[in-house]
Amino acid sequence: xxxxxxxxxxxxxxxxxxxxxxxxxxxxxxxxxxxxxxxxxxxxxxxxxxxxxxxxxxxxxxxxxxxxxxxxxxxxxxxxxxxxxxxxxxxxxxxxxxxxxxxxxxxxxxxxxxxxxxxxxxxxxxxxxxxxxxxxxxxxxxxxxxxxxxxxxxxxxxxxxxxxxxxxxxxxxxxxxxxxxxxxxxxxxxxxxxxxxxxxxxxxxxxxxxxxxxxxxxxxxxxxxxxxxxxxxxxxxxxxxxxxxxxxxxxxxxxxxxxxxxxxxxxxxxxxxxxxxxxxxxxxxxxxxxxxxxxxxxxxxxxxxxxxxxxxxxxxxxxxxxxxxxxxxxxxxxxxxxxxxxxxxxxxxxxxxxxxxxxxxxxxxxxxxxxxxxxxxxxxxxxxxxxxxxxxxxxxxxxxxxxxxxxxxxxxxxxxxxxxxxxxxxxxxxxxxxxxxxxxxxxxxxxxxxxxxx
Amino acid sequence: xxxxxxxxxxxxxxxxxxxxxxxxxxxxxxxxxxxxxxxxxxxxxxxxxxxxxxxxxxxxxxxxxxxxxxxxxxxxxxxxxxxxxxxxxxxxxxxxxxxxxxxxxxxxxxxxxxxxxxxxxxxxxxxxxxxxxxxxxxxxxxxxxxxxxxxxxxxxxxxxxxxxxxxxxxxxxxxxxxxxxxxxxxxxxxxxxxxxxxxxxxxxxxxxxxxxxxxxxxxxxxxxxxxxxxxxxxxxxxxxxxxxxxxxxxxxxxxxxxxxxxxxxxxxxxxxxxxxxxxxxxxxxxxxxxxxxxxxxxxxxxxxxxxxxxxxxxxxxxxxxxxxx
Numbered sequence: 159x160x161x162x163x164x165x166x167x168x169x170x171x172x173x174x175x176x177x178x179x180x181x182x183x184x185x186x187x188x189x190x191x192x193x194x195x196x197x198x199x200x201x202x203x204x205x206x207x208x209x210x211x212x213x214x215x216x217x218x219x220x221x222x223x224x225x226x227x228x229x230x231x232x233x234x235x236x237x238x239x240x241x242x243x244x245x246x247x248x249x250x251x252x253x254x255x256x257x258x259x260x261x262x263x264x265x266x267x268x269x270x271x272x273x274x275x276x277x278x279x280x281x282x283x284x285x286x287x288x289x290x291x292x293x294x295x296x297x298x299x300x301x302x303x304x305x306x307x308x309x310x311x312x313x314x315x316x317x318x319x320x321x322x323x324x325x326x327x328x329x330x331x332x333x334x335x336x337x338x339x340x341x342x343x344x345x346x347x348x349x350x351x352x353x354x355x356x357x358x359x360x361x362x363x364x365x366x367x368x369x370x371x372x373x374x375x376x377x378x379x380x381x382x383x384x385x386x387x388x389x390x391x392x393x394x395x396x397x398x399x400x401x402x403x404x405x406x407x408x409x410x411x412x413x414x415x416x417x418x419x420x421x422x423x424x425x426x427x428x429x430x431x432x433x434x435x436x437x438x439x440x441x442x443x444x445x446x447x448x449x450x451x452x453x454x455x456x457x458x459x460x461x462x463x464x465x466x467x468x469x470x471x472x473x474x475x476x477x478x479x480x481x482x483x484x485x486x487x488x489x490x491x492x493x494x495x496x497x498x499x500x501x502x503x504x505x506x507x508x509x510x511x512x513x514x515x516x517x518x519x520x521x522x523x524x525x526x527x528x529x530x531x532x533x534x535x536x537x538x539x540x541x542x543x544x545x546x547x548x549x550x551x552x553x554x555x556x557x558x559x560x561x562x563x564x565x566x567x568x569x570x571x572x573x574x575x576x577x578x579x580x581x582x583x584x585x586x587x588x589x590x591x592x593x594x595x596x597x598x599x600x601x602x603x604x605x606x607x608x609x610x611x612x
Numbered sequence: 613x614x615x616x617x618x619x620x621x622x623x624x625x626x627x628x629x630x631x632x633x634x635x636x637x638x639x640x641x642x643x644x645x646x647x648x649x650x651x652x653x654x655x656x657x658x659x660x661x662x663x664x665x666x667x668x669x670x671x672x673x674x675x676x677x678x679x680x681x682x683x684x685x686x687x688x689x690x691x692x693x694x695x696x697x698x699x700x701x702x703x704x705x706x707x708x709x710x711x712x713x714x715x716x717x718x719x720x721x722x723x724x725x726x727x728x729x730x731x732x733x734x735x736x737x738x739x740x741x742x743x744x745x746x747x748x749x750x751x752x753x754x755x756x757x758x759x760x761x762x763x764x765x766x767x768x769x770x771x772x773x774x775x776x777x778x779x780x781x782x783x784x785x786x787x788x789x790x791x792x793x794x795x796x797x798x799x800x801x802x803x804x805x806x807x808x809x810x811x812x813x814x815x816x817x818x819x820x821x822x823x824x825x826x827x828x829x830x831x832x833x834x835x836x837x838x839x840x841x842x843x844x845x846x847x848x849x850x851x852x853x854x855x856x857x858x859x860x861x862x863x864x865x866x867x868x869x870x871x872x873x874x875x876x877x878x879x880x881x882x883x884x885x886x887x888x889x890x891x892x893x894x895x896x897x898x899x900x901x902x903x904x905x906x907x908x909x910x911x912x913x914x915x916x917x918x919x920x921x922x923x924x925x926x927x928x929x930x931x932x933x934x935x936x937x
Contacts, residue, residue, distance in 0.1 A: 202623060202624070203622065203623015203624055203758060204622055204623035204624015204625065204809075205623075205624060231760060233807075233808045233811065233812075234811060235807075235811075292775060293775065296771060296775060394775070432624075435918060435919070436655075436658075437624070439658075466880065466884065467879065467880025467883055467884075468877050468880035468881060468884075471865070471877060475865075478864070479860070479863035479864050479865050480863065482862070482863040482864050483859060483862065483863045536855075537855070537859075539843075539847060540847070540851060540855045540856060540858075540859050541859045541862070542844070543840075543844050543847050543848065543851060543856070543859070544856055544859035544860055544863065545863070546839055546840045546844050546885075547840075547856070547881040547882070547884070547885055548860075548863070548881070549839050550839045550840060550881070550884055550885060550888055551881055551884060553837075553839060553916075554884055556916060560917075560918055584887050584888075584890040584891045584894065585807070585890060585891070585894050586806060586807040586808055586894075588807075
């Protein structure tokens with residue numbers, strides 16, 4: 159076996175190992191299954207979550223389903239490509255999709271969603287009082303946790319409408335990747351908590367016998383809060399809380415319902431990552447957390463995976479060869495490189511570089527000395543280019559090795575998680591054609607189990 | 613130079629790495645810096661390969677020339693209890709408040725209080741002096757929330773000062789704002805040479821300026837080395853496959869004829885070059901966009917071996933060479 163053949167065999171073995179060690183996520187079966195009603199894309203920032211959600215939505219629509227994609231904060235040009243660059247909190251039909259299905263898309267308007275919840279749960283007068291409260295206005299405009307809570311709230315609303323076969327949700331780029339799971343619970347427990355009762359009805363509590371001790375504590379608390387927040391803010395909070403009082407039950411019920419919806423069969427969580435250390439570490443954390451919460455994880459989408467068509471040529475050999483070109487003298491002497499140059503060739507052509515060069519020279523016309531000089535110049539620049547190509551290849555092989563190591567670490571920790579690779583694109587995606595391409599890549603990952611061409 | 617250096621950037625651009633490298637770079641020549649984390653992700657501990665950081669300032673690295681880098685992971689809840697104790701001697705009440713859910717309320721749900729506490733703690737470190745009246749830290753470097761949220765995060769005190777019109781929170785919020793909107797502060801944005809992060813950087817700068825927050829530098833992270841130059845890329849488009857095959861063969865990679873090993877390498881290598889060319893053009897475009905922002909621009913290389921502690925010192929040295937410290 160020649161070194162080269164050996165390398166190629168090794169390459170195939172790597173591929174085989176990769177297939178054996180991680181399950182492959184079949185995107186099309188997931189999207190086609192009528193029982194799949196919600197797909198939640200989660201992952202750390204900057205891994206292509208929104209793009210993945212949009213590409214999944216488009217693919218499902220073009221495979222005949224009626225889909226809505228709920229995005230949180232899409233890049234402007236991606237939003238424009240789907241016709242949702244204006245915020246109005248209503249799904250819009252995306253034009254230009256193929257086939258019988260439909261794609262709708264919307265961008266979350268946090269404040270509007272919060273307002274809708276208030277309006278749905280309070281009588282008009284009370285709703286107006288809440289909406290005008292300064293404390294409410296700050297809360298709804300997006301402080302800690304609101305975005306996550308409202309994303310889940312919107313998901314619940316969309317699902318309740320039964321208008322779509324499939325809802326694809328992108329999750330907010332949270333400070334902690336899991337805020338969207340925690341926020342509804344946290345808001346729910348706050349709304350259920352003693353503090354709310356303290357703020358809403360201190361007088362009522364004080365009136366009860368046996369609560370006297372608590373009452374002392376309570377008034378100290380309100381005093382402390384008043385000191386801290388300032389009297390006006392505390393009053394705003396109290397007004398807000400008492401105005402919201404009747405709607406709290408609704409909030410709590412909805413938060414619970416949404417949480418259950420996420421756990422239900424028909425929901426599929428996809429963790430999105432890139433083959434980089436931090437992103438995969440976050441992904442592993444996600445996988446563990448979803449399992450702890452009984453959330454149905456279907457797999458990992460690994461974006462921006464690199465490939466090569468020349469996997470048989472190692473980085474080291476490529477760099478050696480590039481050096482030979484940079485300093486042609488070495489080729490002529492090169493005892494150490496003899497093994498390489500003498501490796502038998504499949505087509506039986508001469509493997510001697512000198513002979514190759516001679517053939518090349520013979521093939522072209524040998525004209526005037528000036529032409530000859532031109533040609534030598536040209537050969538030199540081609541040699542320089544070839545050296546560059548080889549260095550580029552070496553860099554690619556190093557990258558592949560690094561990605562593979564990172565990925566292996568994840569797989570070792572979570573062999574149960576199905577993975578689909580999405581090959582890297584040189585540029586950004588900002589139209590339906592680009593999204594379609596990503597969709598093809600998502601689906602092709604399952605067909606081949608690996609992404610390298612050849 | 614500003615003593616509070618805030619580092620933000622789109623998710624995935626490596627802002628924690630850049631913040632840490634900056635803290636190291638600023639700590640040279642016997643200076644002392646504090647690197648603060650506000651998002652509870654323990655990114656600093658991972659970067660410096662130490663155990664998770666508690667809510668406590670501790671030394672995590674020594675910079676060339678005897679400087680020191682301290683780190684602090686600010687926890688909003690502990691910062692609040694700290695604050696209650698410091699200003700009101702309310703340690704016990706803090707525990708009672710916690711039982712009631714009031715601390716949860718204050719640090720997770722109440723508008724902005726969490727962010728007030730986080731920025732407040734960082735500003736406190738900026739202003740802190742020792743007995744001799746010297747600043748305890750020469751520089752405080754904050755690993756801030758991502759670009760999309762950073763203006764709101766830094767500006768929260770304005771909003772809170774508006775909400776709480778009197779009282780200590782109001783005063784605290786205003787004191788913080790005085791630091792943040794002064795030349796004492798500089799907000800740096802980290803980006804990649806890709807369309808989305810560059811767009812977000814431009815948007816972020818506009819937002820920061822609209823909020824009258826001082827914008828510092830733009831740091832382009834993970835810049836890939838130039839392997840092929842413009843002339844090479846021109847040649848990639850026009851070159852004959854056979855001549856590339858001959859070059860590869862001459863380099864010792866097998867036969868140049870159809871089916872030969874060198875010949876079989878030509879297509880995949882040219883395909884990689886075409887990909888490179890596309891990315892190269894995109895990167896040039898984005899560099900031009902960044903150039904138009906009119907801010908000091910710095911580039912940090914992509915480290916071939918991935919990020920580790922040695923790499924961090926390399927980036928810090930690079931930043932120093934580029935004159936950021």
